[in-house]
Amino acid sequence: MKILVAVKRVVDFNVRIQVKADGSGVASDGVKMSMNPFDEIAVEEALRLKEAGKAEEVIAITIGPKASQEQLRTALAMGADRAIHVETDEDIQPLTAARILNAIIDKEEPKIVMLGKQAIDDDNNQTAQMLAALANWPQATFASQLEVDGDVANVTREVDAGLETIAVDLPAVISADLRLNEPRYVKLPDIMKAKRKPIDTFTLADLGVEAAASVKVLKTSAPATRQAGIKVETVDELVVALKERGLF
Amino acid sequence: MTKVLIIAEHDGKHINGSTARAVTCAQGLSAESVEIAVFAAEGTALAEQAATLSGVTKVLLIENPANEHALAAVLAPQIEVLASEYSHVLAPSTTFGKDLTPRIAAHLGVPQISDIMRVESPRIFDRPIYAGNAIVTVEAPAGIVVATVRTASFSEAETTGSATIEKREVNIELPSHTRFVKLETSGGGDRPDLQAATKVVSGGRGVGSKDNFNVIYSLADKLGAAVGASRAAVDAGFIPNDHQVGQTGKIIAPELYMAFGISGAIQHLAGIKDAGTIVAINKDPDAPIFEVADFGLVGDLFEIIPELEKALA
Numbered sequence: 001m002k003i004l005v006a007v008k009r010v011v012d013f014n015v016r017i018q019v020k021a022d023g024s025g026v027a028s029d030g031v032k033m034s035m036n037p038f039d040e041i042a043v044e045e046a047l048r049l050k051e052a053g054k055a056e057e058v059i060a061i062t063i064g065p066k067a068s069q070e071q072l073r074t075a076l077a078m079g080a081d082r083a084i085h086v087e088t089d090e091d092i093q094p095l096t097a098a099r100i101l102n103a104i105i106d107k108e109e110p111k112i113v114m115l116g117k118q119a120i121d122d123d124n125n126q127t128a129q130m131l132a133a134l135a136n137w138p139q140a141t142f143a144s145q146l147e148v149d150g151d152v153a154n155v156t157r158e159v160d161a162g163l164e165t166i167a168v169d170l171p172a173v174i175s176a177d178l179r180l181n182e183p184r185y186v187k188l189p190d191i192m193k194a195k196r197k198p199i200d201t202f203t204l205a206d207l208g209v210e211a212a213a214s215v216k217v218l219k220t221s222a223p224a225t226r227q228a229g230i231k232v233e234t235v236d237e238l239v240v241a242l243k244e245r246g247l248f
Numbered sequence: 249m250t251k252v253l254i255i256a257e258h259d260g261k262h263i264n265g266s267t268a269r270a271v272t273c274a275q276g277l278s279a280e281s282v283e284i285a286v287f288a289a290e291g292t293a294l295a296e297q298a299a300t301l302s303g304v305t306k307v308l309l310i311e312n313p314a315n316e317h318a319l320a321a322v323l324a325p326q327i328e329v330l331a332s333e334y335s336h337v338l339a340p341s342t343t344f345g346k347d348l349t350p351r352i353a354a355h356l357g358v359p360q361i362s363d364i365m366r367v368e369s370p371r372i373f374d375r376p377i378y379a380g381n382a383i384v385t386v387e388a389p390a391g392i393v394v395a396t397v398r399t400a401s402f403s404e405a406e407t408t409g410s411a412t413i414e415k416r417e418v419n420i421e422l423p424s425h426t427r428f429v430k431l432e433t434s435g436g437g438d439r440p441d442l443q444a445a446t447k448v449v450s451g452g453r454g455v456g457s458k459d460n461f462n463v464i465y466s467l468a469d470k471l472g473a474a475v476g477a478s479r480a481a482v483d484a485g486f487i488p489n490d491h492q493v494g495q496t497g498k499i500i501a502p503e504l505y506m507a508f509g510i511s512g513a514i515q516h517l518a519g520i521k522d523a524g525t526i527v528a529i530n531k532d533p534d535a536p537i538f539e540v541a542d543f544g545l546v547g548d549l550f551e552i553i554p555e556l557e558k559a560l561a
Contacts, residue, residue: 011378016514019382026382094350095359122377123495124362129320129350138321138426141347144489154429159343160443160498161259162433162490166319169425178496179483213389215359218372221383226521229542235555238527238545245525247447247504248471248560 001111001170002057003046006101007039007075009068010121023219035071038116040078042176044183045146046114047079054148057081059108063100065089069199076194077186083199086207095212096204098130103207105135110171112153117142117175128175138168142177250279250370253308255327255339255348256286256298260316263297265444266340268404270397271301274338275405276367281305284411285330287323289316295413302406307413317428318344324351326418331356331392336370341396341499342443353394361388361395379495379518399443400501400522434488439465442474442491447504448523450476450493451486452516454509454530454549458486463553464508470560476500478510494519508549512537 011017012032020027035043049055060075061084062068072083086100101113113135118125132139140146140155144163147154148170157164158177168174204211232238242248252274257264267284274282283306284298295309308330314322327348331337337352339345341363353360366374371388373395388395442448449468455461461481468475476498477491493500495515501522508529510516517540520526528541529549538544545552 017378017381026378093359095354098354118496120379120495123379124360125346126350126353126360126362129347130354130360132321133324133351133354138423139347139351141320142343157343158489159431160490161431162488164431165429167427167429172425178479179489212357212359213391215361215389216387218385218387221385223376223380223383223521226526226540228539229526229544231538231544231546235545235552235559238543239556239559241543242504242525242527247525
C-alpha cells in the first residue's frame with residue numbers, strides 16, 4: 001500500500017515571531033523556515049510503517065511556493081520515496097488544502113494519508129479532518145499510537161479525558177500528535193541521495209481544484225502581554241502575597 | 249437572522265463545562281436564538297442539564313445508539329442535516345470540538361474559524377496564531393459560520409435557564425467505518441477537572457520523576473487544586489497526557505497557577521496566558537517562566553513545597 005504524507009513549510013518552532021507594526025502580518029523576511037514539527041512526526045510514522053513491511057511506498061506532498069521544495073527534500077532525506085509539490089504563491093487555507101489533497105488521493109489512491117495534527121503557524125488544526133470529510137474516509141486525529149492490521153488501523157488518540165482508542169477501516173486519514181514517535185535525524189548521505197529522488201510538480205489548475213472561499217484576515221496584532229511581576233525572597237513572603245489576593 | 253447551534257460536549261453523564269463557555273461566546277453574537285444539540289445514546293438527563301444554561305433557547309436531543317461515543321465521522325453528517333436552519337455552528341475548542349468541527353465545515357463547504365477568543369461582530373472574530381504570540385482579526389465569508397470557541401477566553405454561562413427540549417430524529421445512514429474501542433483515563437480521583445479548576449498546581453521536568461510528582465499531588469490536594477504538567481514532564485512519563493497544559497495540550501484560565509520546575513517554553517505559556525495569578529518556582533533564576541509570573545521564587549521545589557504546606561496547615 002501507499003502512504004501519502006502532507007508536510008507544510010512553517011517558521012521554525014524556535015523563532016520568536018514578530019508582529020509587523022502596521023498590523024499586516026508576521027515578519028517573515030530572513031526568518032528560518034522548517035518542516036512543521038507535527039508533520040515530521042507524520043513522515044516518521046509513515047516510514048516506520050514501510051520499514052515494518054506494512055507499506056510499499058511513502059509519498060510526501062506539500063502545497064506552497066517554490067521554496068517549499070526544501071521541506072520535500074527533508075522528507076525525502078528522511079526516507080520518503082518520492083514527492084509531489086503543488087506549487088502556488090497564494091495563501092492556501094485548510095479547506096483548499098483539503099481539496100488539493102483529495103485530488104491527489106484520486107490520482108495516487110493511497111491507503112493512509114498522514115498529516116500533523118496542526119501547523120504551528122496558523123494553529124488551525126483542520127486540514128486532516130476536512131480531507132477525511134471530503135474523501136468520505138474515517139479520520140483518526142491526534143494519534144499517539146498506530147497499529148495497522150490488514151485493512152484496519154487501531155489508533156490511540158490523545159484526548160482531553162486521556163487516551164482513546166478507535167478502530168478505523170482503511171483507507172483513512174490519520175493526524176499525528178507529539179508523542180506518536182521521535183523523528184529520526186537526517187544524515188548527510190541521505191541528503192545527497194534525496195537530491196536524486198523525483199518531485200512531481202502540479203498547479204491547482206492541473207488538478208482541477210478551485211480555491212474555497214477563505215477567511216479574510218483583517219489585521220494582525222501583538223497579544224496583550226502579562227506584566228512581569230516580582231521576585232519574592234522567601235516562602236513566607238509568597239504566602240503573604242497570595243493571601244492578600246485571597247488565593248491561599 | 250443570527251441563529252446559533254452549539255454542539256454539546258459530554259461524557260455520557262455530564263455536560264462538559266466547555267459547552268457552557270461556548271454558550272457565553274454565542275451570547276456575544278446578538279443572536280435571536282441559541283440552541284444546543286445533544287447527541288447521545290440516551291440523553292434525557294444530559295438535555296436537562298443543557299437546558300439550564302442561561303441564554304439557551306432550545307435543546308435538541310438526538311438519541312441514537314450510534315451516538316454513544318463522540319465519533320466525528322458519525323456526528324458530522326447528522327449535524328450537516330441540522331445545520332441548514334442556522335447561521336452559526338459552534339463547538340468548544342477541546343479535543344472533542346477540534347476533531348469534529350472541521351469535518352462539519354468541510355461537509356458544508358465553508359472554512360472554519362478555530363479558537364474564537366473575542367467576538368467583534370457575528371462574522372468578525374479574534375483568534376490566536378503562533379501559539380498565541382500573534383492575534384488575528386478575521387472575517388468569515390458568506391455562508392454558515394462554523395467555529396470553535398477557545399474556552400479559556402469565556403466564562404461558563406450561568407445555570408438559571410430552563411430551555412425547552414425537543415427530540416429530533418436524523419434519518420440518514422451513518423458510517424460504520426469508525427469504531428470506538430476504549431477510553432483510558434488517568435482517573436484524577438476527587439481532584440477538580442483541570443479545565444474547570446480555579447487553582448492549578450503544575451510540575452515540569454524539574455520535578456525529576458514520576459514518584460517525585462507525589463509532592464505536586466500533595467500540595468494540589470491541600471489547596472483543592474487540579475494538577476497540570478508541562479510537555480517535558482508528560483514526555484518523560486512523569487504524568488499522563490491529559491494533564492498537559494500548553495499550545496497542544498489544555499488552554500486553561502484558573503485564578504491561581506503555580507508552576508514548579510517548569511522553565512516556561514512559549515508553547516507552555518500559550519496555555520496559561522489567561523490565568524489570574526501565576527506563581528513560578530524554579531531553581532534557574534533565568535527561566536523564562538519568571539517573565540510572565542506575578543510572583544517568582546528562585547529555589548528548590550522540594551524544600552519550598554513542604555514550607556507551603558506548613559503555611560496551609
